[in-house]
Amino acid sequence: MKTRNSTQDFLPDFGSFGVAIRLILLAEIVALVITIGRNPVFDQQAWYDLNLLSTYALIVSFSTVVVLKLTSPLIQRAGPKVGNVISFLVLLLVTALSAEAMIFLLYDFGLIGERWPEWREVFILRSLLVAAVIGVPALRYLALVHRTRTGKQAQQDAQMQALQSRIRPHFLFNSMNSIASLTRTDPDKAEAVLHDLADLFRVLLADARKLVPISAEREISRQYLEIEKIRLGDRLKIKWNVGNIPRNAQIPALTLQPLLENAIYHGLETRFGGGLLKIDLWAEGEILNIMISNPLPDPSSAKKHTTGNKIALDNIRQRLETQFGNAASMQSFEEGGQYHVRIKMPITRA
Numbered sequence: 001m002k003t004r005n006s007t008q009d010f011l012p013d014f015g016s017f018g019v020a021i022r023l024i025l026l027a028e029i030v031a032l033v034i035t036i037g038r039n040p041v042f043d044q045q046a047w048y049d050l051n052l053l054s055t056y057a058l059i060v061s062f063s064t065v066v067v068l069k070l071t072s073p074l075i076q077r078a079g080p081k082v083g084n085v086i087s088f089l090v091l092l093l094v095t096a097l098s099a100e101a102m103i104f105l106l107y108d109f110g111l112i113g114e115r116w117p118e119w120r121e122v123f124i125l126r127s128l129l130v131a132a133v134i135g136v137p138a139l140r141y142l143a144l145v146h147r148t149r150t151g152k153q154a155q156q157d158a159q160m161q162a163l164q165s166r167i168r169p170h171f172l173f174n175s176m177n178s179i180a181s182l183t184r185t186d187p188d189k190a191e192a193v194l195h196d197l198a199d200l201f202r203v204l205l206a207d208a209r210k211l212v213p214i215s216a217e218r219e220i221s222r223q224y225l226e227i228e229k230i231r232l233g234d235r236l237k238i239k240w241n242v243g244n245i246p247r248n249a250q251i252p253a254l255t256l257q258p259l260l261e262n263a264i265y266h267g268l269e270t271r272f273g274g275g276l277l278k279i280d281l282w283a284e285g286e287i288l289n290i291m292i293s294n295p296l297p298d299p300s301s302a303k304k305h306t307t308g309n310k311i312a313l314d315n316i317r318q319r320l321e322t323q324f325g326n327a328a329s330m331q332s333f334e335e336g337g338q339y340h341v342r343i344k345m346p347i348t349r350a
Contacts, residue, residue, distance in 0.1 A: 012142045014069040019142055023065055026138055027057035030130065052106075060098040060131070067094050087139055088132075095131040099124045178230045193230060196223035211250035211323075211348055214281070214288075218242075221256040221279070228264055235274025236264065243282030248350040251288065252323050258316055259341055263294035267339055270297035283347060290343040296334060313341065320345060 012019045031053035039046035067090055068075075075083040075090075103120060106112045179197075182190035199220065218240075229236050260277065268275050275295035282289050313332060320328040320343065328345040 012145065014065050014072060020062075020065045022142065023138065024058065024061045026134065027061035028054060030134055031057040034130075055105075056098065056102045059101060060095055060127075063098055064091055064094045064135075084139075084143075088136060091131055091135045091139065092128055095127050095135075096124055099127045178227070182230070189230075193227055196227055199223055210253060212253045213350065214245060214249045214251050215247070217251055217253065217256050218281075220254070221260055224257050224260060225277075232264070232269070232274060235271075236268060237274065237276045239276060239278050241278065241280045241282075243280075245281055245283050245288065246347060246349060249283075249288060250348045250350055251345065252319055255316065255319075255343070256290070256292075259290075259292045259343075262313065262341070263292050263339070267294035267297050271295060272298070286347050288345050288347045290345075292341045293338045296337055296339050316343075 014020065031050065034053055035046055035050040036042075038049060068087065071086075071090060075086050078086055103112070103117070103123070104115070107115045179190050179193050182193065225236070225238055229238075256279070260279070263277055268277060278291070278293040280289070280291040280293070313330070317330045320330060324345055328343070330341065330343045332339070332341045334340070
């Protein structure tokens with residue numbers, strides 16, 4: 001997993017719409033404030049000044065965004081301290097060049113009579129002063145917003161990795177025992193089980209931030225159930241009911257497998273005759289539904305399997321909350337002699 005380095009990623013993405021629109025709106029506000037300060041009455045002259053200042057503000061802000069976007073890789077390599085100084089100097093340079101461009105446009109359109117008017121130096125100096133007074137806090141604000149967002153994202157990524165790393169399948173030792181017994185009676189099947197186990201742990205060790213196709217999650221779950229069926233035999237019966245789910249739908253990796261493991265370990269495995277494990281998946285609009293159902297455990301053997309039940313469910317609940325926030329939910333309930341776990345999450349398409 002790649003982690004962010006705060007010393008190498010201290011600038012926001014100036015090419016993003018959010019950053020660009022903030023700078024442009026700030027420039028327009030400055031133009032409006034200057035217009036109001038220069039004109040006690042908002043008459044025709046005020047509108048004329050506002051149009052000119054707005055045009056100049058757009059030139060400065062848009063040029064600053066473009067130049068900072070192009071020079072961001074170089075600024076990032078310079079480090080935070082030097083990089084912030086370079087960003088400030090870039091802002092001043094762009095402001096000075098934009099002031100020259102504005103004077104040229106005024107002359108080219110015949111709005112002023114001289115290419116080098118007497119007030120040119122004063123205009124450039126005032127522009128630089130305004131850019132320094134307004135630009136420094138603006139750049140600082142954008143950098144702080146970016147740092148806050150990247151910090152939250154890094155925290156979320158770390159939480160997802162930590163939650164996934166806590167998944168410790170109970171079936172590991174049982175599976176190894178099953179493989180050991182198969183090596184004598186059915187070596188080919190033992191090899192197939194080892195491949196299934198390897199695929200399952202490859203997903204377990206993968207990047208927890210990534211979503212996977214629901215078809216891939218179903219395949220991993222199928223491999224896990226095949227391993228458990230070797231151990232439990234006819235005691236484990238499985239029924240899949242898959243509804244109208246988009247083919248390109250994606251879900252967090254290892255969403256189904258821990259629920260299936262929970263159903264087997266705390267439900268079916270405690271029953272002498274086993275039972276039916278039902279997996280229902282269907283879509284309701286833009287909501288993906290998952291329902292795992294298993295018979296309730298035998299009262300005489302349920303106590304020794306209760307430990308870890310809530311931990312597993314809480315783990316999945318936290319992962320869903322970290323990934324989707326309040327848009328996802330999970331509930332567990334007993335009904336008709338069955339234990340059900342139902343998950344709802346937004347349909348995310350590849």
